[in-house]
Amino acid sequence: GVFKSEDVTFIIDDQYAPLHGKIKGTVSKITDRPIDFVINTHFHGDHAGSNPQFEVDGSYIIAQKNVRSQLITDGKTAGLPKITFDKSVNLYFGDEEIEVFHQSRAHTTGDAIIHFKTSNVFHCGDVYVQYGFPFIDINKGGHINGMIEFLDFAASKMNDESVLIPGHGQLAKKSELLEFRNMLIAIRNRVQSGINAGLTLDEIKALNPTEGFDDKGRSRDAFVETVYSCLAK
Secondary structure (H helix, E strand, O other): OEEEOOOOEEEEOOOOHHHHHHHHHHHHOOOOOOOOEEEOOOOOHHHHOOHHHHHHHOOEEEEEHHHHHHHHHOOOOOOOOOEEEOOEEEEEEOOEEEEEEOOOOOOOOOOOEEEEOOOOEEEOHHHOOOOOOOOOOHHHOOOHHHHHHHHHHHHOOOOOOOEEEOOOOOOEOHHHHHHHHHHHHHHHHHHHHHHHOOOOHHHHHHOOOOOOOOOOOOOHHHHHHHHHHHHHO
């Protein structure tokens, strides 16, 4: 994501480190301004991998506080967020009001969605993706229930005209995000029913709790295992 005004230019996420130059080159076609800051939607390398290079360029990194904590835990010493927040931070540039908000652990423990209130645009990070069953990083605090909660909270801020930028995939509408949310709820409930009935993971897999939903890329079994791990703990 890229935002520009007379006052500022910033980007949302900066991908893997080797793409730093390509990102800068693309932004330079949009504006002559330097990139003042980078907002990280979370800490994974495909979203925050170029932080150190942009820090050298003079960009400030903004992220939910758990992003900084996790990067430090992972041994990172460069490209750490200089500005962090707990639940939300508001930015005002030109006539655009921007809310960067966190709700709950979801894809990770430090997810953020960026809401351009004036323009009615949402950059969703990996809380909402279009590659099929999502990756929920349970080793880094992610949880299926938190993901559903975050999607509900984000949807409450949207309307039918809202434009959504997924963490992966094409531009979308609120209705598509709700379909994604409903898929997560259905699969979560099916797995929970199996757990409540005393079934093992293999027995739950055999019931095919993802039936009716397309796995465009991520394995059905892998996703069921993730949901089971979330709910069984």
